[in-house]
Amino acid sequence: MNLENELKYKVDNPIDLDLDDVSWEDKGTKELRHVVRAIIIEGDKLVFVHVDRDDAFGTLSYIETSGGGVEPEEDNREGLKRELKEELGIEVEILAYLGQVRDYYHLINRKNINDYYLVKVTGHGERNLTQDEIKKWHLTDIRLSCAYAESIYKDMVSSKLSLLVSNRELPVLRKAKQVIDKYNLMEGNDE
16 A cells, blocks of 8 residues: 555645756756655754755755655655664654655766655654764754745755755645644644
Protein backbone atom coordinates (compact mmCIF):
# COMPACT_ATOMS: atom_id res chain seq x y z
CA MET A 1 0.00 0.00 0.00
CA ASN A 2 1.19 3.54 -0.80
CA LEU A 3 2.38 5.46 2.28
CA GLU A 4 0.45 8.59 1.29
CA ASN A 5 -2.84 6.64 1.37
CA GLU A 6 -2.16 5.46 4.94
CA LEU A 7 -1.49 8.86 6.51
CA LYS A 8 -3.75 10.48 9.09
CA TYR A 9 -4.18 13.87 7.37
CA LYS A 10 -4.75 14.54 3.68
CA VAL A 11 -3.29 17.60 1.98
CA ASP A 12 -5.24 19.54 -0.61
CA ASN A 13 -3.06 20.15 -3.66
CA PRO A 14 0.27 18.76 -2.46
CA ILE A 15 3.39 20.65 -3.55
CA ASP A 16 4.64 19.61 -6.99
CA LEU A 17 7.58 21.78 -8.03
CA ASP A 18 10.44 21.58 -10.51
CA LEU A 19 13.15 24.08 -9.58
CA ASP A 20 16.18 24.95 -11.64
CA ASP A 21 19.53 25.82 -10.11
CA VAL A 22 19.93 29.52 -10.92
CA SER A 23 23.16 29.76 -8.91
CA TRP A 24 25.59 27.58 -10.88
CA GLU A 25 26.06 26.69 -14.53
CA ASP A 26 24.44 23.44 -15.68
CA LYS A 27 27.23 21.04 -16.67
CA GLY A 28 24.98 17.99 -16.79
CA THR A 29 23.47 15.71 -14.18
CA LYS A 30 25.54 12.71 -13.11
CA GLU A 31 23.66 11.72 -9.95
CA LEU A 32 19.99 11.30 -9.08
CA ARG A 33 19.22 11.29 -5.35
CA HIS A 34 15.87 10.40 -3.77
CA VAL A 35 15.49 12.40 -0.56
CA VAL A 36 12.86 12.39 2.19
CA ARG A 37 12.48 15.51 4.34
CA ALA A 38 10.20 16.61 7.15
CA ILE A 39 8.55 19.62 8.63
CA ILE A 40 8.69 18.52 12.27
CA ILE A 41 6.18 19.57 14.93
CA GLU A 42 7.31 19.50 18.55
CA GLY A 43 4.90 21.21 20.95
CA ASP A 44 4.38 24.78 19.75
CA LYS A 45 7.51 24.88 17.54
CA LEU A 46 8.92 23.39 14.36
CA VAL A 47 12.29 21.62 14.42
CA PHE A 48 14.88 22.42 11.74
CA VAL A 49 18.54 21.62 11.22
CA HIS A 50 20.99 24.51 11.55
CA VAL A 51 23.99 24.03 9.27
CA ASP A 52 27.39 25.75 9.57
CA ARG A 53 29.58 24.62 6.72
CA ASP A 54 32.74 25.54 4.84
CA ASP A 55 33.12 23.50 1.66
CA ALA A 56 32.77 23.73 -2.14
CA PHE A 57 29.47 25.58 -1.66
CA GLY A 58 31.16 28.25 0.49
CA THR A 59 31.23 29.31 4.14
CA LEU A 60 27.59 29.26 5.17
CA SER A 61 25.18 29.29 8.08
CA TYR A 62 21.52 28.48 7.34
CA ILE A 63 18.54 26.33 8.30
CA GLU A 64 16.85 23.54 6.41
CA THR A 65 14.49 20.67 7.01
CA SER A 66 15.91 17.45 8.35
CA GLY A 67 16.08 14.37 6.18
CA GLY A 68 18.30 12.64 3.71
CA GLY A 69 18.72 10.01 1.08
CA VAL A 70 16.53 6.92 0.93
CA GLU A 71 18.56 3.71 0.88
CA PRO A 72 17.80 1.18 -1.92
CA GLU A 73 16.15 -1.30 0.47
CA GLU A 74 13.96 1.34 2.20
CA ASP A 75 10.59 2.85 1.48
CA ASN A 76 9.92 6.53 2.26
CA ARG A 77 8.57 5.81 5.76
CA GLU A 78 11.64 3.78 6.77
CA GLY A 79 14.06 6.28 5.23
CA LEU A 80 12.43 9.28 6.86
CA LYS A 81 12.27 7.73 10.31
CA ARG A 82 15.91 6.55 10.04
CA GLU A 83 17.16 9.96 8.89
CA LEU A 84 15.32 11.85 11.65
CA LYS A 85 16.62 9.42 14.27
CA GLU A 86 20.20 9.78 12.97
CA GLU A 87 20.23 13.57 12.53
CA LEU A 88 18.09 14.66 15.48
CA GLY A 89 17.72 11.64 17.73
CA ILE A 90 13.92 11.79 17.48
CA GLU A 91 11.16 9.33 16.81
CA VAL A 92 8.14 10.60 14.88
CA GLU A 93 4.63 9.89 13.74
CA ILE A 94 4.20 10.69 10.04
CA LEU A 95 1.03 12.81 9.74
CA ALA A 96 0.76 13.99 6.14
CA TYR A 97 2.45 13.99 2.76
CA LEU A 98 3.17 17.61 1.77
CA GLY A 99 4.42 16.96 -1.75
CA GLN A 100 7.49 16.74 -3.94
CA VAL A 101 10.15 19.21 -5.02
CA ARG A 102 12.63 18.29 -7.74
CA ASP A 103 15.72 20.48 -7.70
CA TYR A 104 19.31 20.56 -8.91
CA TYR A 105 22.73 21.27 -7.47
CA HIS A 106 24.68 22.01 -10.66
CA LEU A 107 27.91 22.55 -8.69
CA ILE A 108 27.95 18.82 -7.88
CA ASN A 109 26.01 17.63 -10.96
CA ARG A 110 23.09 16.28 -8.93
CA LYS A 111 19.31 16.22 -9.25
CA ASN A 112 17.31 15.69 -6.04
CA ILE A 113 13.79 14.31 -5.84
CA ASN A 114 12.62 15.56 -2.41
CA ASP A 115 9.48 14.06 -0.87
CA TYR A 116 8.25 16.16 2.07
CA TYR A 117 6.20 14.99 5.05
CA LEU A 118 4.65 16.64 8.07
CA VAL A 119 5.59 14.73 11.22
CA LYS A 120 5.16 15.02 14.98
CA VAL A 121 7.82 14.12 17.56
CA THR A 122 6.85 11.11 19.69
CA GLY A 123 10.14 10.40 21.45
CA HIS A 124 13.79 11.30 21.94
CA GLY A 125 16.95 9.21 21.83
CA GLU A 126 20.56 9.32 20.72
CA ARG A 127 21.74 10.99 17.53
CA ASN A 128 23.94 9.08 15.10
CA LEU A 129 25.56 11.67 12.83
CA THR A 130 27.98 10.87 10.03
CA GLN A 131 31.52 12.27 10.18
CA ASP A 132 30.58 14.82 7.46
CA GLU A 133 27.56 15.95 9.49
CA ILE A 134 29.77 16.40 12.55
CA LYS A 135 32.97 17.83 11.08
CA LYS A 136 31.98 19.49 7.79
CA TRP A 137 28.45 20.71 8.39
CA HIS A 138 28.23 21.07 12.21
CA LEU A 139 24.56 20.05 12.26
CA THR A 140 22.53 21.18 15.24
CA ASP A 141 18.80 21.31 15.77
CA ILE A 142 16.83 24.50 16.25
CA ARG A 143 13.20 25.06 17.27
CA LEU A 144 11.32 27.93 15.67
CA SER A 145 7.78 29.25 15.32
CA CYS A 146 6.28 28.94 11.83
CA ALA A 147 6.41 32.71 11.36
CA TYR A 148 10.04 33.02 12.45
CA ALA A 149 11.12 30.10 10.25
CA GLU A 150 9.38 31.73 7.28
CA SER A 151 11.18 35.02 7.92
CA ILE A 152 14.54 33.22 8.07
CA TYR A 153 13.86 31.42 4.77
CA LYS A 154 12.86 34.72 3.14
CA ASP A 155 16.17 36.25 4.24
CA MET A 156 18.30 33.31 3.05
CA VAL A 157 19.44 34.93 -0.17
CA SER A 158 23.00 35.89 0.78
CA SER A 159 24.64 32.83 -0.76
CA LYS A 160 24.02 30.66 -3.79
CA LEU A 161 23.32 27.53 -1.74
CA SER A 162 21.07 29.18 0.85
CA LEU A 163 19.05 30.69 -2.00
CA LEU A 164 18.56 27.19 -3.48
CA VAL A 165 17.49 25.83 -0.07
CA SER A 166 15.09 28.73 0.51
CA ASN A 167 13.50 28.35 -2.94
CA ARG A 168 12.96 24.65 -2.25
CA GLU A 169 11.71 24.85 1.32
CA LEU A 170 9.71 28.07 1.65
CA PRO A 171 6.76 26.75 -0.42
CA VAL A 172 6.79 23.52 1.62
CA LEU A 173 6.82 25.42 4.92
CA ARG A 174 3.81 27.46 3.75
CA LYS A 175 1.95 24.28 2.76
CA ALA A 176 2.77 22.74 6.15
CA LYS A 177 1.42 25.84 7.89
CA GLN A 178 -1.89 25.44 6.01
CA VAL A 179 -2.18 21.81 7.18
CA ILE A 180 -1.14 22.69 10.75
CA ASP A 181 -3.77 25.43 10.90
CA LYS A 182 -6.51 23.37 9.22
CA TYR A 183 -6.15 20.45 11.64
CA ASN A 184 -4.95 22.48 14.68
CA LEU A 185 -1.80 20.33 14.99
CA MET A 186 0.40 22.55 17.16
CA GLU A 187 0.10 23.28 20.86
CA GLY A 188 -1.05 26.84 21.43
CA ASN A 189 -2.44 27.00 17.87
CA ASP A 190 -6.09 27.61 18.79
CA GLU A 191 -6.76 30.42 16.35
